[in-house]
Amino acid sequence: MLRTASCSASLTSASPFFRHFPLSYSSLSSSTGALRAPGRNLRRVASPASTGRRVFLRRGLRVPSTAGRGVNRQLSRLSVRAVATQPAPSYPDVGQDEAEKLGFEKVSEEFISECKSKATLFKHKKTGCEVMSVSNEDENKVFGIVLRTPPKDSTGIPHILEHSVLCGSRKYPLKEPFVELLKGSLHTFLNAFTYPDRTCYPVASTNTKDFYNLVDVYLDAVFFPKCVDDVHTFQQEGWHYELNDPSEDISYKGVVFNEMKGVYSQPDNILGRIAQQAISPDNTYGVDSGGDPKDIPNLTFEEFKEFHRKYYHPSNARIWFYGDDDPLQRLRILSEYLDMFEASPSRDTSKIETQKLFSEPIRIVEKYPAGRDGDLKKKNMVCINWLLSEKPLDLETQLALGFLDHLMLGTPASPLRKILLESGLGEALVSSGMSDELLQPQFSVGMKGVSEDNVQKVEELIMSTLKKLAEEGFESDAVEASMNTIEFSLRENNTGSFPRGLSLMLQSIAKWIYDMDPFEPLKYTEPLKALKARIAEEGSKAVFSPLIEQFILNNSHRVTIEMQPDPEKASQEEAEEKSILEKVKAGMTEEDLAELARATEELRLKQETPDPPEALRCVPSLNLSDIPKEPTYVPTEVGDINGVKVLRHDLFTNDIVYAEVVFDMGSLKHELLPLVPLFCQSLLEMGTKDLSFVQLNQLIGRKTGGISVYPLTSSVRGKDEPCSKIIVRGKSMAGRADDLFNLMNCLLQEVQFTDHQRFKQFVSQSIARMENRLRGSGHGVAAARMDAMLNIAGWMSEQMGGLSYLEFLRTLEKKVDEDWEGISSSLEEIRRSLLAKNGCIVNMTADGKSLSNIEKSLEKFLDLLPENPSGGLVTWDGRLPLRNEAIVIPTQVNYVGKAGNIYSTGYELDGSAYVISKHISNTWLWDRVRVSGGAYGGFCDFDSHSGVFSFLSYRDPNLLKTLDIYDGTGDFLRGLDVDQETLTKAIIGTIGDVGSYQLPDAKGYSSLMRHLLGVTDEERLRKREEILTTSLKDFKDFAEAIDVVRDNGVAVAVASAEDIDAANNARSNFFEVKKAL
């Protein structure tokens, strides 16, 4: 599985230049496997360059570039120059008459050259519902409906409603149409999100029929959900008392309840939440739309229903359509729904009030739950937040603030970031940057891992640095680097696996939702040109210094938040919850208790009873005949330059070159393995004899679109030796490929491992990142641990990114000062053992002409590499001992895993395995672990390269119970009876995963991965045929293979001390206990 620590459950992206709030919630965690494709089971340790900023990279975005993280994430592909000469193509139009007939009026219409789209704003005459209809050539079509949903308290109504409306509707009266779509559609995106003030329901697909199916299910769900008539959904998704037997204790259950307990177990999240609420105490942002677990049980079903009635109305909705489908058809679909409503005042009642600016700064001190281990004195967090303005800013000011943000914090070389990290006052930055996703923009900067005595020093350093930046301005090379980085992103418009149309929608809605112009956020060219011209004319200081002064230094709306670790807090909260529940129980009569037990049982029965086939049939689905029989082939030409294998992919990339240089780890000494991530970070962030790391970083920003370096390991099917590589990945304009390769060479050969102090920072940042990962992605840590017991590649990966890595880092932190010489020469030794033509592979993606033009630059680069690595070949054979482990962390919810190798039973890979594993996730585990178990996520993952089949849960209130569910999977398969329609759905859903839509750079990269792992196009075709012909018999046969997990598998849980104790008492020391936090 592709494991990156930089992924987050949070949402991403809206406007061009700002970063975004991590405070939105979605129906599906990006960490649950439901949306992942099988067969891409590669481990990648997160790029060491990733930081602890409030930047949440899009899921699937594999390479955070060294420069430009966080800013400019989804911008149009056109450069400023190209825009001027771009003729407006014509797209099918909707005439005024046709619109009128369907009940709409055309409000305005524009050609937006930035995204080569014609955009038309319609208004539904009867209800006032607004519709943006965007037409272009993009086959990845997007629909979204967005409602303004400001909460009045922290009971989490908007969030619980977001989950609940997807649980059945008028036309689709089954338990979860959403899950049926997950199972059986070709969606390229399917989810829903709750923001602090709005709720979004977006879908995307490249198949038109599929797309309209998704749209219809979503429209029906939003306007006519069953949940408002059915208290069971509210109980399941929100909260309810659970009592299995009157003699037992009552507990709280609910998917959102547990999801939010997970959120409230992470210090970074707690800080972000407190900051948002403190900075806007007087409007809706003063409460948590996601729900505070303490407040969620105060929510009643009546309030829940009323909230839907009030805000889920066309008059309060904004709808977005995007892509190459027929714009008239969009209006036809909508009129059918919208015409059923009369106008409502919801658009006025949902207005977000402005927070008046404070006249005095304020300071808040809070506690957060911390573990008992470690030096608690060094675990304070401090963060300063500003609300920048009462009025909305014009686009040019916004762009300028976005630039300023990038200049101050965007790269490791940016002064504010660099000065804070080099001060040694804290381990890492926390929630830092500009954000303009809500009504009023804000700026935050802070640090975590700060000792008590240093809290004030951090505050002073932040303020004095900002002052210094206002007085002295920025280096011209830094300004040029930021400019190039931003322009490069505009041209590239690389949204990763996130649909481009959705990223545009989120940009547009960030203004539109506040009744501002929905077109404006899409048109950045002119303001960008103006800003560039001003910088050229007046100098950057004249542009940026007044901004720092006006919005930050002279702005008294400043909230400083200090968070102190409290080892008692987690158990206190647990005790409080327990005492509340005890009181509830004490207040009940025997009849009440019997009734509660009966209700608990009734809910469970309802959850576990499958929908009748008639109900399932009403969810529209494709036929197998709608599915192309062949996989997408990526053009690949394999050649040779000076003995190095070169893969070339001739694809249209808008004049950008993507290059990966792959080195083999086959000569690396075992004991050096855990140093590899820090080696990679050192290459990017240490500098050479002639260039400081700041200069080198600026050079990369000025000349390229970014370079990253990271290790990659995977098992290879049928081989004992794992694939273990270091990948250097970069991109640039085709005309600058020479610079790109020169800079890669400079990083690889000239960087000096001499900066002791910087290295120390890398270590403490890595520790902070790993600790955060344990709390936020414990399932990933558990999976890595199990993999490390089951195969060599897993072991290697765990050494570089799992719990073993964290242990290594903690030891290393103590050693850095004693033996820096030794560490520095180890880094040098890693370089010598990797860097060689022998074993190197180059992968390039660009159009044919660019590919041949860059040949010379590549040749020069390869000529400079040594022939052979130093040191002989080593054999990798490490494994962790097989045992059940429980890793203790302070948390309110657990992560539970179990895994085994199904190839060990003699099972041979068949494409049906993907269909079956997806089906297990979407039915058995979804129903038991999530729906009735109350966990936020439960899924399985099959690594076809190693044969490891793993079960994982996410933010799970249970432990042993979840393991029992996993163990029941074989019996579930044996007892399974699926009709042809269900089977077809499962097949189509799987095809959607394996052949998901990719941008050109991702196509080239996937092709490289297949090359490295020996997956041929013939094999892909065969697997696809096997997927398409999966039968019920395959499910039954698979049961035998999967029993190996039950019988010989290993279990690893990341959980609270209390739950682990209870499990070990119940099942005589089932787990070996390991303390981690």
Ligand SMILES: [Zn+2]
């Ligand atoms: Zn949620």
